[in-house]
Amino acid sequence: MLGPTGTKTESDCAPRSRLFNVEPQAGHYGVESLTSYVGRLARKHYISMSSMIHDVLIPALDKTYLNTMRDGGGTKFLAQSGSLNGIGDGATTLVQTVQNLTHRSDLYRLTLLPFKHLISDRGLIKHHRAWCSACLQEMNDSQMDVYEPLIWILQVVQVCSLHQQTLEQLCPCCHRTLFWWERYASPGYCKCGGYLGVRATVAMQCSVEEFKRQIYYTSTLNTLTYLAFGNAELVKQISVKEYIQTLTSVLKISRADLSRKLNIPKNTLHGWYHETNRIPLPVLLDICYSAHQKLVFTPKFNPKDHNRQCLSTSKIQTRLQASLSQCPPPSLRALASELRIDRRLLSRKFPELARQIALRFQIYVTEKRKERLSRLALDIKRAIVAVRSDGKSPTQRNVEEYLRKPGLLREKCLKEIWSKERAIVPRFGSGGKKKF
Numbered sequence: 001m002l003g004p005t006g007t008k009t010e011s012d013c014a015p016r017s018r019l020f021n022v023e024p025q026a027g028h029y030g031v032e033s034l035t036s037y038v039g040r041l042a043r044k045h046y047i048s049m050s051s052m053i054h055d056v057l058i059p060a061l062d063k064t065y066l067n068t069m070r071d072g073g074g075t076k077f078l079a080q081s082g083s084l085n086g087i088g089d090g091a092t093t094l095v096q097t098v099q100n101l102t103h104r105s106d107l108y109r110l111t112l113l114p115f116k117h118l119i120s121d122r123g124l125i126k127h128h129r130a131w132c133s134a135c136l137q138e139m140n141d142s143q144m145d146v147y148e149p150l151i152w153i154l155q156v157v158q159v160c161s162l163h164q165q166t167l168e169q170l171c172p173c174c175h176r177t178l179f180w181w182e183r184y185a186s187p188g189y190c191k192c193g194g195y196l197g198v199r200a201t202v203a204m205q206c207s208v209e210e211f212k213r214q215i216y217y218t219s220t221l222n223t224l225t226y227l228a229f230g231n232a233e234l235v236k237q238i239s240v241k242e243y244i245q246t247l248t249s250v251l252k253i254s255r256a257d258l259s260r261k262l263n264i265p266k267n268t269l270h271g272w273y274h275e276t277n278r279i280p281l282p283v284l285l286d287i288c289y290s291a292h293q294k295l296v297f298t299p300k301f302n303p304k305d306h307n308r309q310c311l312s313t314s315k316i317q318t319r320l321q322a323s324l325s326q327c328p329p330p331s332l333r334a335l336a337s338e339l340r341i342d343r344r345l346l347s348r349k350f351p352e353l354a355r356q357i358a359l360r361f362q363i364y365v366t367e368k369r370k371e372r373l374s375r376l377a378l379d380i381k382r383a384i385v386a387v388r389s390d391g392k393s394p395t396q397r398n399v400e401e402y403l404r405k406p407g408l409l410r411e412k413c414l415k416e417i418w419s420k421e422r423a424i425v426p427r428f429g430s431g432g433k434k435k436f
């Protein structure tokens with residue numbers, strides 16, 4: 001089922017791949033993720049992710065449940081798209097499919113599949129997309145084909161070690177969170193068309209020690225993904241047993257003591273040690289970090305309070321009040337993320353403030369949406385005239401290509417504008433009545 005081996009076929013002509021055989025990125029910013037790779041493929045073919053998923057991938061994957069999801073709108077599929085970079089069957093199937101479509105054989109290195117023998121999928125993948133705005137900006141500035149590194153999908157990765165800044169999770173334009181695949185998004189861009197290379201959130205509020213730990217996690221994972229990309233066989237030599245042995249010898253304690261320090265049942269540690277069970281990645285990193293520090297053993301992992309931070313009620317209230325004079329107004333979701341508190345908890349504790357924040361944000365988003373639509377309506381009108389003056393028909397595809405925005409006219413209201421304008425704009429600019 002995997003792609004061709006690179007050797008010549010029986011026929012004189014090698015069969016052509018259905019999708020471009022694009023090189024995966026694995027440069028300065030890290031190894032690319034599979035979802036980013038497919039996003040770049042869509043961009044190179046001038047099609048939206050929606051077309052890529054509905055017209056290319058789902059038919060090629062040929063799974064009944066995917067057809068059912070597609071017929072139901074496909075949102076469920078998008079919500080699970082992060083796991084396509086992971087260690088499960090979804091990732092394996094997508095790798096095989098995209099390899100067949102591109103005639104490549106190395107795409108599993110863009111997922112966590114090389115680590116499948118080592119780590120469990122517990123607490124592994126972020127549900128929502130995350131990115132370093134500085135990395136995206138630098139890629140854009142250096143005219144690179146913007147891509148998103150694999151490690152950004154990991155829950156445990158909260159910072160960029162290159163830029164020493166927290167990863168973003170809210171679009172700076174529409175202030176919404178995103179799934180790893182969206183119908184009209186692409187690497188570096190939101191589904192609203194907004195560019196993600198702009199810093200939108202404030203700096204992470206955490207101790208120096210916590211930040212140091214985060215940087216260590218990110219650098220270690222960068223090294224591991226480079227290692228897997230260069231030679232996946234080497235990853236097989238990584239042994240949890242060795243890490244546990246190093247840690248117990250550094251700390252001069254028994255495995256039973258270690259399990260107490262980690263607050264993990266002895267049997268669980270035993271399973272990891274003898275490699276009968278796979279270890280959650282955050283725990284593995286905690287063990288590596290503690291061994292690396294060689295000083296004080298400071299296990300961090302606790303899935304329940306991994307992201308929790310204690311802030312006093314008055315501090316939260318002051319921040320919420322200050323947000324009412326902020327321009328543009330932040331969303332309640334953005335504030336919750338900044339304060340690292342559950343959004344529903346904020347609404348429950350500060351109902352009036354939460355209501356005002358939500359209302360201001362809603363008005364702002366409505367205004368922004370109107371602005372965006374009128375800007376795009378103007379672009380569409382101009383594109384129709386330009387396409388016609390080139391002697392071509394202003395079809396959906398031609399207009400999208402002219403604007404370099406594949407999939408743009410799939411948005412219902414923009415399609416309506418296109419359809420209306422196409423009917424009234426005079427052909428070949430023959431001096432009609434329509435004005436801009």
Ligand SMILES: [Zn+2]
Pocket residue numbers: 132133134135136160161162163164
């Ligand atoms: Zn960065």
Ligand SMILES: [Zn+2]
Pocket residue numbers: 171172173174175176190191192193194
């Ligand atoms: Zn957006």
